[in-house]
Amino acid sequence: MNDVNIIRIQILAIAGSTFLIIFILNLIRKKRLREEFSILWLLTAFIFLFISIFRPLLDKFSYFLGISYPPAALFLILIVGLILVCIHFSMAISELKEINKKLLQEMALLKAELEKKSKEER
Amino acid sequence: MKKIAIIPAFNEEKNIEKVILSIKQWQPDFDIVVINDGSVDLTSSVARQTKQAVVIDLPANIGIGGAVQTGFIYSRRKDYDLAVQIDGDGQHDAAEIEKLIEPILTQKADMVIGSRFLSQSKYKGTIWRRLGIKIFTLLNLIFLGEKITDSTSGFRAFNRRAIEILSQDYPDDFPEPETIFFLKKKGLKVMEVPVSMNFRQAGRSSLTFFKSIYYMIKVTLAISIMMLRK
Numbered sequence: 001m002n003d004v005n006i007i008r009i010q011i012l013a014i015a016g017s018t019f020l021i022i023f024i025l026n027l028i029r030k031k032r033l034r035e036e037f038s039i040l041w042l043l044t045a046f047i048f049l050f051i052s053i054f055r056p057l058l059d060k061f062s063y064f065l066g067i068s069y070p071p072a073a074l075f076l077i078l079i080v081g082l083i084l085v086c087i088h089f090s091m092a093i094s095e096l097k098e099i100n101k102k103l104l105q106e107m108a109l110l111k112a113e114l115e116k117k118s119k120e121e122r
Numbered sequence: 123m124k125k126i127a128i129i130p131a132f133n134e135e136k137n138i139e140k141v142i143l144s145i146k147q148w149q150p151d152f153d154i155v156v157i158n159d160g161s162v163d164l165t166s167s168v169a170r171q172t173k174q175a176v177v178i179d180l181p182a183n184i185g186i187g188g189a190v191q192t193g194f195i196y197s198r199r200k201d202y203d204l205a206v207q208i209d210g211d212g213q214h215d216a217a218e219i220e221k222l223i224e225p226i227l228t229q230k231a232d233m234v235i236g237s238r239f240l241s242q243s244k245y246k247g248t249i250w251r252r253l254g255i256k257i258f259t260l261l262n263l264i265f266l267g268e269k270i271t272d273s274t275s276g277f278r279a280f281n282r283r284a285i286e287i288l289s290q291d292y293p294d295d296f297p298e299p300e301t302i303f304f305l306k307k308k309g310l311k312v313m314e315v316p317v318s319m320n321f322r323q324a325g326r327s328s329l330t331f332f333k334s335i336y337y338m339i340k341v342t343l344a345i346s347i348m349m350l351r352k
Contacts, residue, residue: 101184105191107181108179112178
């Protein structure tokens, strides 16, 4: 690969990660995304940006892990980030389900109570 | 002593009336609460028409565990001393409630399970269910050193302490085997008495082959993790 190509992909990577960061920050600003869900996304995006700017870091990182093909390290980082986000989602859904159940139970109990009250008044 | 029968029911319009009336016939001093778990048939209005039961309608189907727990919450708030859980499909015989509550009344146990396997019973069930029950029996032996022959039975009696604990924490689906471990870990006494059960009168059992497999894996996982918690 010649130098022009490397610089081209580097610019693309920097632009891409910057766009992702701005996109997520903007979602938070518009209250379309809660902070707690944004942290993992931002972390992944910042790691990507960092690596894109200081490219030799990726080579050092993959050498350190014993990965012979540096771009594979990129995928590793990405996949780990995605897995963490997915686990976070599963946790959030579990929590929502629990809250949902409590709500439905409480609502049903209240409805029965209300029914009894209005029957007594009649 | 205030006593209540908790009947979880999901699409049981054909059975629910008979269940309610037979409880009143055998145990007139029991109050009855039907937890209608988001049925799409006439379960709720059929139960109301008997005028013998309080009916609590869950706005959506949240699963047997959530439904039964609603019954425990109700019992606790209304200050009941004893609760019997009995299925809305008519497979449990109200005449056996007497046997079921005896150990609670004499304070020998905090929870009593009606077991199909302690005596000669015609119960067959699918091979998968019986296999599952065997595995749970083994798990019980390993973890608790006690033999529970019918851990999936949903015909049970509870005292005040058990009601209080279960109203706060109860598994969502396939709750029966887990509850045994949970209560025993809390130091409560669990006992079995032999009962006979009827075949389903109408409707189909909720357990298919794949569900049974999922049932076994889910419950085994839940129980194993429960043993890791302190």
